[in-house]
Amino acid sequence: MENFLQQLINGVTLGAIYGLIAIGYTMVFGIIGMVNFAHGDVFMLSAFIALIIYLAMTQILGVTSLGLVFLIVLVCAMALTALWNWAIERVAYRPLRGSFRLAPLISAIGMSIFLANFVQVVQGPRNKPVPPMFTDVIHVTSGGAFDVTLSYKQILIVGVTGVLLLAFWYLVQKTALGRAQRACEQDRTMAALLGVDVDRTISLTFIIGAALAAVAGTLYMMYYGVVNFSDGFTPGVKAFTAAVLGGIGSLPGAVIGGLLIGLIETFWSAYFSSDYKDVAAFSILVITLIFMPSGLLGRPEVEKV
Amino acid sequence: MSPSMSITRALREAGFAGLVAAGLAFPILTLGTEMDQSNRLVLEQRWSWMAIAAALVFVGRFLVLAFARKPARAAPHTGARVLSPALAAALPRAGVIALFLFPMVMLFWLGPQGSLKWINNYGVQILIYVMLGWGLNIVVGLAGLLDLGYVAFYAVGAYTYALLSTHFGLSFWICLPLAGLMAASWGAMLGFPVLRLRGDYLAIVTLAFGEIVSAVLTNWTDFSNGKAGIMSIPRITFFGLPFNANENGFAATFGLEFQAIHRTIFLFYLILALALITHVVTLRLRALPVGRAWEALREDEIACRSLGINTVNTKLTAFALGAMFAGFAGSFFAVRQGFVNPDSFTFMESATILAIVVLGGMGSQLGVALAAVVMVGGTEVLRELTFLKQIFGSSFDPSLYRMLLFGLAMVVMMIWRPRGLISSREPSVFLSQKKNVSGALVQEGHG
Numbered sequence: 001m002e003n004f005l006q007q008l009i010n011g012v013t014l015g016a017i018y019g020l021i022a023i024g025y026t027m028v029f030g031i032i033g034m035v036n037f038a039h040g041d042v043f044m045l046s047a048f049i050a051l052i053i054y055l056a057m058t059q060i061l062g063v064t065s066l067g068l069v070f071l072i073v074l075v076c077a078m079a080l081t082a083l084w085n086w087a088i089e090r091v092a093y094r095p096l097r098g099s100f101r102l103a104p105l106i107s108a109i110g111m112s113i114f115l116a117n118f119v120q121v122v123q124g125p126r127n128k129p130v131p132p133m134f135t136d137v138i139h140v141t142s143g144g145a146f147d148v149t150l151s152y153k154q155i156l157i158v159g160v161t162g163v164l165l166l167a168f169w170y171l172v173q174k175t176a177l178g179r180a181q182r183a184c185e186q187d188r189t190m191a192a193l194l195g196v197d198v199d200r201t202i203s204l205t206f207i208i209g210a211a212l213a214a215v216a217g218t219l220y221m222m223y224y225g226v227v228n229f230s231d232g233f234t235p236g237v238k239a240f241t242a243a244v245l246g247g248i249g250s251l252p253g254a255v256i257g258g259l260l261i262g263l264i265e266t267f268w269s270a271y272f273s274s275d276y277k278d279v280a281a282f283s284i285l286v287i288t289l290i291f292m293p294s295g296l297l298g299r300p301e302v303e304k305v
Numbered sequence: 306m307s308p309s310m311s312i313t314r315a316l317r318e319a320g321f322a323g324l325v326a327a328g329l330a331f332p333i334l335t336l337g338t339e340m341d342q343s344n345r346l347v348l349e350q351r352w353s354w355m356a357i358a359a360a361l362v363f364v365g366r367f368l369v370l371a372f373a374r375k376p377a378r379a380a381p382h383t384g385a386r387v388l389s390p391a392l393a394a395a396l397p398r399a400g401v402i403a404l405f406l407f408p409m410v411m412l413f414w415l416g417p418q419g420s421l422k423w424i425n426n427y428g429v430q431i432l433i434y435v436m437l438g439w440g441l442n443i444v445v446g447l448a449g450l451l452d453l454g455y456v457a458f459y460a461v462g463a464y465t466y467a468l469l470s471t472h473f474g475l476s477f478w479i480c481l482p483l484a485g486l487m488a489a490s491w492g493a494m495l496g497f498p499v500l501r502l503r504g505d506y507l508a509i510v511t512l513a514f515g516e517i518v519s520a521v522l523t524n525w526t527d528f529s530n531g532k533a534g535i536m537s538i539p540r541i542t543f544f545g546l547p548f549n550a551n552e553n554g555f556a557a558t559f560g561l562e563f564q565a566i567h568r569t570i571f572l573f574y575l576i577l578a579l580a581l582i583t584h585v586v587t588l589r590l591r592a593l594p595v596g597r598a599w600e601a602l603r604e605d606e607i608a609c610r611s612l613g614i615n616t617v618n619t620k621l622t623a624f625a626l627g628a629m630f631a632g633f634a635g636s637f638f639a640v641r642q643g644f645v646n647p648d649s650f651t652f653m654e655s656a657t658i659l660a661i662v663v664l665g666g667m668g669s670q671l672g673v674a675l676a677a678v679v680m681v682g683g684t685e686v687l688r689e690l691t692f693l694k695q696i697f698g699s700s701f702d703p704s705l706y707r708m709l710l711f712g713l714a715m716v717v718m719m720i721w722r723p724r725g726l727i728s729s730r731e732p733s734v735f736l737s738q739k740k741n742v743s744g745a746l747v748q749e750g751h752g
Contacts, residue, residue, distance in 0.1 A: 048332075052333065053332055055346060055347070056332070056348060059347065060348065076332075091716070102663055106659070107720070109656050110711075113711060113712030114712030114715075117708040120709075122333060123337060123338055124339070128338050128346055129346065130346070240509060241509075241513070244506070276524060279517050282516050282517050285509065285510065286510050286513050286517075289506055289509070290502075290510075293506065
C-alpha cells in the first residue's frame with residue numbers, strides 16, 4: 001500500500017512534466033499537421049537555459065531568496081525558449097509550408113539533431129549536476145514498511161503545472177488569440193479568408209508550446225538534478241506518445257495522456273523492471289494506435305477521395 | 306540579375322536577424338557551465354561569442370537578402386533538374402565503372418597503408434549507406450510508407466550473423482541469406498500491426514518499434530550481451546579462405562604477399578555487389594506487378610483498393626523486401642566490424658538513412674546514391690580538416706561539429722530543394738512515350 005501511494009505520487013509528478021511537453025506536440029500537430037520532432041530538444045534546451053539562469057542568479061548576482069530565484073528562472077526560461085522556438089519555426093518550418101508532407105518532418109529531424117549537438121558543443125558533453133533545491137519533504141504516512149513522502153519539489157511541480165494549465169486553458173478558450181488559434185486548427189484557408197493572420201497565429205502556437213515546454217524543462221532540471229544534451233529525445237518521444245494516447249489535436253487529451261504515461265512508466269518500473277520502462281511506454285503507443293487510432297479524446301480522421 | 310531587395314531594407318532586416326541571434330545566444334552561448342575542482346558547476350562568461358554569433362547572422366542574412374535571387378518557381382510539369390538528361394544517363398554507368406576501379410587506383414596511388422583509410426572510411430562506409438538508402442527507398446520512395454525505425458532491421462541482420470557465427474560457428478556465406486530472411490520476416494511482422502496506419506502515425510509507430518528493438522538488445526543481456534555487445538565475431542573469408550598470413554590463407558593460396566588491405570578490398574567489392582543487387586532488384590521489381598502496385602499505393606490508397614489491388618500484401622511485401630536489404634547490410638556490417646553493440650543501431654542511424662533517401666529525392670536511385678556520398682562522405686571529410694586547428698587553436702576539434710553540421714545540412718537542403726537533389730522522376734508505366742515528370746507531381750509518405 002505504501003509502495004502504491006508513493007509510486008502514485010511519483011507518477012503524477014512525472015506525468016505533469018510529460019503533459020506540459022505533450023501540449024506543444026498536440027498544438028502544433030493540430031494547427032499545421034506536422035510532428036514537431038525538435039520539440040523534445042527544445043525542452044532539453046530550456047532545461048539548460050533554466051540551469052544557466054539559476055547559476056547566474058545565485059553565483060553572479062547573489063540572489064538568496066529561493067522562491068524569487070525560481071520565479072525569475074521560470075519566467076526567463078519561458079521567454080528565451082519561446083524566442084528559440086519562434087526562430088526555429090521561422091527558419092526551418094515556415095519556408096516549407098505548402099510543400100509536400102515529408103519536407104517539414106525531415107527539417108524538424110534535422111533541427112532536432114542540430115539542437116542536441118549545438119548544446120553539446122557549447123556546453124560540453126558531460127552530465128551537469130544541478131545544485132539541490134527545495135529539498136524538504138513531507139511524510140504522508142509513517143509507521144508502515146517505509147514512510148510515504150511527498151517532497152516540496154513534487155508539490156511545486158504539480159502546483160505550477162496546474163496553475164499554468166489553467167492559464168493556458170483560459171488563453172485558448174476565452175481570448176481572441178485562442179479563438180484565432182482554434183479557427184486555424186479547423187480550417188486554415190477559411191480562417192485566412194475571414195481575416196485571421198494565419199502566419200502570426202502559427203508563430204504564437206510555437207511560442208506557447210515552447211513556453212510550456214520550458215516550464216517542463218525547468219521543473220525537470222530541478223526534480224532530477226541533472227541535465228545532459230541528449231535528454232531531449234526520450235522524454236520527447238514519450239510526450240509525443242502521451243499526445244497520441246490522449247488523441248492528437250486535443251489539449252485535455254494531451255494532459256490526460258501525459259499523466260497516464262507518467263503513471264504507467266512509474267508503476268512499470270516499480271512492479272516489473274525499470275530496464276524495460278521505455279519498452280512499456282512505446283508498446284502503449286503502438287497498441288493505442290492500432291486499436292484506437294484517434295486516441296482517448298481525439299476526433300477520428302475521415303479519409304476522403 | 307537585379308538585387309531582390311533595396312539595400313536599406315536588407316540592412317534593416319539583417320539588423321533584426323542579428324538582434325534575434327543575440328537574444329538566442331544570450332544564456333546558452335555566453336554563459337558556459339563548467340565543473341570546478343570540487344565538482345560544482347560554475348559559470349564561465351564569454352560575451353564575445355554572443356557578438357560573434359550576432360555579427361555572423363547579420364552578415365549572412367544581409368548577403369542573402371541583398372544578393373541572392375528569389376528561386377524561380379519551376380513549372381510543375383517540366384520537372385526542375387540539377388543534371389542534364391545526357392549526364393543523368395551517363396552518370397550511373399560511369400559511377401559503377403569508377404567504383405570497380407576505385408580500390409585498384411587507390412592501392413596503386415597511395416600504397417597498401419595509405420589507401421586503407423580511403424577504401425574503408427570512404428568507400429565501404431558510403432556504400433553501406435547507399436545500400437541502406439536504396440533498401441529504404443523501396444519502403445518510403447516506392448510504396449510511400451514512412452519508416453523511421455529502419456535501423457531495427459539493420460540490427461536484426463547484424464545480430465543474426467553475430468549470434469549464429471559465435472554460437473553455432475556458421476560461416477558468413479550461410480548467414481547472409483539467413484540474415485536477409487530473418488530481417489524480412491521481422492519486416493512483415495512490423496507490417497501487420499501498422500497496416501491501418503497512415504502518414505505521421507505510421508512514422509511514429511515504426512520509430513517506437515526501432516526503439517523497442519534497441520531497448521531489448523540493450524537490456525536482454527542473456528541474449529545479446531547487452532551494452533557490452535558481441536565481440537570477436539569471425540571475420541570475412543574469401544569463400545572459405547581466411548585473410549591471414551597462414552599457408553592456407555588467401556594471400557598464400559594466390560601466391561601474394563600477405564597484406565591487411567586484401568580483406569578491406571574484398572569487403573569493398575562485397576558491399577558494392579550487395580548494393581548493386583539491391584539496385585537491380587529494385588529496378589526489376591518496379592516493372593513487375595508488385596512494384597507497380599507499390600507506386601499506385603503511394604499515389605492513392607483508396608483508388609488502389611477500388612481497383613482490386615490487395616493493399617495488405619502490397620504493404621507487407623514492401624516492408625519485407627526493404628527490411629531484407631537492411632538485413633543483408635546488417636550482416637555485412639557485423640562481419641566488417643567484428644563487433645556489434647546496440648549503440649550502432651540508434652534512432653540517429655534511422656534518421657540518417659531517411660535523410661539520405663529524402664535528400665536524394667525519394668524514388669530516385671541515382672539521387673539516393675549522390676545524397677549518401679554528400680552526407681556520409683561530407684561528415685567523414687570533416688574529420689580530416691585538421692588545418693582548421695591552426696586557425697581556431699589546438700583545442701578546436703572539427704569532428705565535434707560533424708553532427709551539428711549534418712543536422713543543419715538537413716534543414717538547409719530541405720529548404721533549398723524540398724524534392725531532393727534529383728527532383729525529376731522516370732515513370733515506371735507510360736502510354737506511348739517515356740516523359741520525365743517533376744517530383745512535385747508524385748505523392749509521398751502517404752501511408
